[in-house]
Amino acid sequence: MEQHYLICGRFFDGVNNDIQTDVKVIVCGGKIVETGKNLLPPAGSVVTDLSMCMVTPGFIDAHAHYEFVGPETFNSFSVTDSEEMKALNMAYNATQSLQKGFTTVRITGTAFRGFGCIDVKRAVERGFFPASRMIVAPHALGTPGGHWDFSIFHGNANPFISDFMEQPYAIGTGPDMFKYLVRKQIKYGANFIKIMAAGGFASPGDDPGEMQLDRDEIKAIIDTAHLAKKTVIAHAYTAESIDLLIELGIDEIEHGTLMNGRTAQKMLEADVKYVPTLFSLMPPDDDIDPSKLPPKSEAFVRKLAKYDEQLKESREVVIDLVKNGGIKIGLGSDIVGIYPNHDGWREFKAWVDLGIPPMRALFAATSVNAEIVGCPDLGALVPGKTADIAAWKRDLLTDPRAASECAFVMKEGKIYKNIIN
Numbered sequence: 001m002e003q004h005y006l007i008c009g010r011f012f013d014g015v016n017n018d019i020q021t022d023v024k025v026i027v028c029g030g031k032i033v034e035t036g037k038n039l040l041p042p043a044g045s046v047v048t049d050l051s052m053c054m055v056t057p058g059f060i061d062a063h064a065h066y067e068f069v070g071p072e073t074f075n076s077f078s079v080t081d082s083e084e085m086k087a088l089n090m091a092y093n094a095t096q097s098l099q100k101g102f103t104t105v106r107i108t109g110t111a112f113r114g115f116g117c118i119d120v121k122r123a124v125e126r127g128f129f130p131a132s133r134m135i136v137a138p139h140a141l142g143t144p145g146g147h148w149d150f151s152i153f154h155g156n157a158n159p160f161i162s163d164f165m166e167q168p169y170a171i172g173t174g175p176d177m178f179k180y181l182v183r184k185q186i187k188y189g190a191n192f193i194k195i196m197a198a199g200g201f202a203s204p205g206d207d208p209g210e211m212q213l214d215r216d217e218i219k220a221i222i223d224t225a226h227l228a229k230k231t232v233i234a235h236a237y238t239a240e241s242i243d244l245l246i247e248l249g250i251d252e253i254e255h256g257t258l259m260n261g262r263t264a265q266k267m268l269e270a271d272v273k274y275v276p277t278l279f280s281l282m283p284p285d286d287d288i289d290p291s292k293l294p295p296k297s298e299a300f301v302r303k304l305a306k307y308d309e310q311l312k313e314s315r316e317v318v319i320d321l322v323k324n325g326g327i328k329i330g331l332g333s334d335i336v337g338i339y340p341n342h343d344g345w346r347e348f349k350a351w352v353d354l355g356i357p358p359m360r361a362l363f364a365a366t367s368v369n370a371e372i373v374g375c376p377d378l379g380a381l382v383p384g385k386t387a388d389i390a391a392w393k394r395d396l397l398t399d400p401r402a403a404s405e406c407a408f409v410m411k412e413g414k415i416y417k418n419i420i421n
Contacts, residue, residue: 003028004413005041006048006389008055012396014367014380017359019054019397027387030413034383050391050420053407056362057379058103058388060369061344062275063254063332066093066134067110067117069341078111078150079165087116094124094131097342099417101390101406104133105344106332106373108233108254109140109194111150113167118189130416135191135373139170140235141181141221142196146171146212147203147235175220178213182224191374193225197234198241201281202336204299208237208258208307215244222249231374233275239263246270252372254332257281258307258314264321273372274327276318277334279350281311288338322356330372331364345403352400362396387413391420 004027011023013035024039025032041047067086068077081089090110097105110117121134142148144166145156151165172181182193197213199206206212213221218234225232226249233252234245239260242253246266252273256263267274284290296304304311322329333347351361370379377386389410394402409417 001029002413003033003042003045004048004387004410004415005039005045006055007051008053008391009051010054010395011035011381012054012056012362012366013382014057014363014370015382022051023055025055025381025389027389027410027413030387032381032383032385032387035381048408048415048418048420050408053391053393053420054396054402055381055389055391055408056396057366057370057381058390058409058411059101059344059348059365059403060104060106060331060373060375060379061097061102061333061347061365062106062330062369062372063108063277063334064093064097064105064341064344065110065334065336066090066097066105066107066341067112069093079154081111083112083114083116086110086112087120090117090120091123091129091131093340093342094120094134095129096340097132097344098130098409098411099406100342100345101392101403101409102132102342102344103388103390103409103411104135104369104373104375104378106135107137108332108334109137109148109170109196111167112138114169115188121189130411133411135375137190137192137194137233138185138188139167139181140194140196141170141172141178141185141213143173143212144171145205146196147198147200147206148196152203152205173217175216178217178221179224182221183228186225186228186230190230192230193221193232195221195232195234197236197245198238200235200237201300201303202297204297208303209240211241211244215248218245218248218250242267246272254334255280257318258310259317260314261317264317264325267321268325268327272327273330274321274325275330275332275372276322277332277347278318278322278354279347280334280336282350282353284338285346285349319354319356322351323360328368328372329364330369331361343404348396348403349400358397387411393420
């Protein structure tokens, strides 16, 4: 059984709130065997010198969409790409994200009509190609005409075409229908359940402030999933929608960028997890030529204008919650346009750009996310944990773009990237 001996210059273990120096790590059988300053390399072990790097647990992206590639939007890739192409897109993004230090990604709903996303996940697990481990919700459950109904991007003039374009395992109405859909998701391999509880910014014809699933439907989804020991996460923006979701037993909120301080306190009291996807509503990064950006839709511009003041106020609430809140807050990129979908590092940079301490972002991307995505064996470099390890040439604590350049990747004790040695 191959053993590895890693010499780490700076070392973040995902558990302690400090950066250690000159730490050695012994890996065997895909697990961390031992860490310490005075360890000697076991006989016959593979020695890797990372003394010029910062070594961390492999990063985890808790909110990703990998079934398309490049600056495409719902009105194109969801319809024009075949199921086979979506699977290839997903495999490509997962191979790229591994090379960027993200050993695990959570896929929060896809545009597959069927369950090809689960096939890609299983292919990675079987070792068919080197890629990030995937935690998958095949579809986001929603309503006809709602945020996850891709047919609305093409108008609804022809009901026969519109009905055909609806995802058969995602769109429903009524508690019994959603119980059925939850059970179908679980039957075909869903790790968790994702719901589109309310409207969004990108979709036409709805609004981030409106509920799209009613109380009985949400309750049916949550109860059915919990019976099967599956968590339920919800796309929601406003205080009103989040308040209802908390009341009905939701496990986690995605986005939440129109909440207020009272709702943030409710999340804390109910121990609801939170992935704010801060990057998704930020201005473009400085490495993008603004003149080459695709124009925002009329609906998107209108909604941004409508909620401009509330977004500014809520942003301060969210940033304060991320900085100081006692709830479990994870790092999730939610890249669905402009940038490559596998650029999860941009969410890390967004946190730092917003004044969030880099150590807070490091915990979110590693041990906190491991708990959020339901993989407690990941996210920490301590004996007994899975040996998912990343190393970075630049200092993640002082350089906001350091996470864009991963130099070394180990997943389950196997080296997939090493540009140091």
